Amino acid sequence: MSDEYVVFTDKLTFQYPDEKRLGLSNIDVQLKKGDKLLLVGPNGAGKSTLLKILAGKKLVRRGRIELFGVNPFDLRSNFMLNDKTIVYLGTEWANNEITKRDIRVDELIRSVGGDVYSKRRDQLVDLLEIDTRWRMNRCSDGERRRVQLCMGLLKPFDLLLLDEVTIDLDVLVRQRLLQFLYDETDRRGCCIIYATHIFDGLGRWADRVVHLSGGEFVEAYDRDNVVFVDTDADAAARRAQPADASVAQLFVAKVASLYPVALQWLSRDHVTRAAQ
Numbered sequence: 001m002s003d004e005y006v007v008f009t010d011k012l013t014f015q016y017p018d019e020k021r022l023g024l025s026n027i028d029v030q031l032k033k034g035d036k037l038l039l040v041g042p043n044g045a046g047k048s049t050l051l052k053i054l055a056g057k058k059l060v061r062r063g064r065i066e067l068f069g070v071n072p073f074d075l076r077s078n079f080m081l082n083d084k085t086i087v088y089l090g091t092e093w094a095n096n097e098i099t100k101r102d103i104r105v106d107e108l109i110r111s112v113g114g115d116v117y118s119k120r121r122d123q124l125v126d127l128l129e130i131d132t133r134w135r136m137n138r139c140s141d142g143e144r145r146r147v148q149l150c151m152g153l154l155k156p157f158d159l160l161l162l163d164e165v166t167i168d169l170d171v172l173v174r175q176r177l178l179q180f181l182y183d184e185t186d187r188r189g190c191c192i193i194y195a196t197h198i199f200d201g202l203g204r205w206a207d208r209v210v211h212l213s214g215g216e217f218v219e220a221y222d223r224d225n226v227v228f229v230d231t232d233a234d235a236a237a238r239r240a241q242p243a244d245a246s247v248a249q250l251f252v253a254k255v256a257s258l259y260p261v262a263l264q265w266l267s268r269d270h271v272t273r274a275a276q
């Protein structure tokens with residue numbers, strides 16, 4: 001066992017029952033304290049499958065898996081994980097019917113320990129711009145998601161498995177959430193694995209970005225090896241140059257995106273709303 005790693009998998013392989021094809025094949029993940037891993041891949045690549053396995057929702061029999069140095073599926077030793085907070089926020093969690101009931105937001109947050117983590121609750125309510133007087137059955141999708149995120153992130157996590165649950169958030173709230181998560185890993189040494197299809201604001205967020213396809217890791221780059229250049233042509237030219245570094249680099253063109261504009265407009269809206 002190696003407690004040097006928060007997450008360690010070696011040739012992790014998974015097959016859904018009655019499926020011929022492997023859901024995941026030979027997956028190697030090594031995450032140390034404070035690391036953030038970004039999973040990139042098409043629909044059906046296996047991102048959710050991997051996150052659910054790490055969350056203990058699916059049993060793996062092939063390959064090695066350790067969380068905080070312990071095999072989570074070994075009943076003799078998994079009590080050692082009791083003092084670790086592993087949080088999985090995915091689709092099933094987001095579809096929880098309780099958050100659609102006619103209940104006030106402050107009551108709901110209190111029911112999951114809001115008063116115990118009052119400082120963190122206030123920080124999350126603030127950054128997610130939640131009005132605690134809202135009633136859940138009258139919330140918009142994005143407002144409901146903000147309350148859910150507040151509830152899900154209330155207890156300080158050691159490992160967060162985030163399966164695209166930011167889709168309903170506006171760009172400003174999403175950017176603040178990403179910053180909050182970045183600061184958390186920086187300050188507390190906790191880890192995050194994030195699977196998403198939205199890459200705005202993530203250019204320098206993750207320590208490592210992995211391309212997952214057909215249940216396999218196709219390629220992976222550390223943040224320092226992702227190089228942003230001005231245009232697609234520049235990126236192609238850099239790729240064509242003989243590699244002088246011992247490690248492979250990934251050249252990415254800066255994209256024409258309205259993201260900075262939307263961020264600016266929504267920041268202005270935020271100031272206007274706060275003044276009302």
Ligand SMILES: Nc1ncnc2c1ncn2[C@@H]1O[C@H](COP(=O)(O)OP(=O)(O)OP(=O)(O)O)[C@@H](O)[C@H]1O
Binds near residue numbers: 019045047048
């Ligand atoms: N319960 C299941 N039984 C059988 N096959 C499944 C099951 N759940 C998922 N799969 C299959 O496993 C593969 C990976 O699915 P997974 O949900 O992990 O993909 P994903 O990368 O998260 O995709 P998306 O971007 O669409 O969320 C898919 O081919 C999917 O059909």
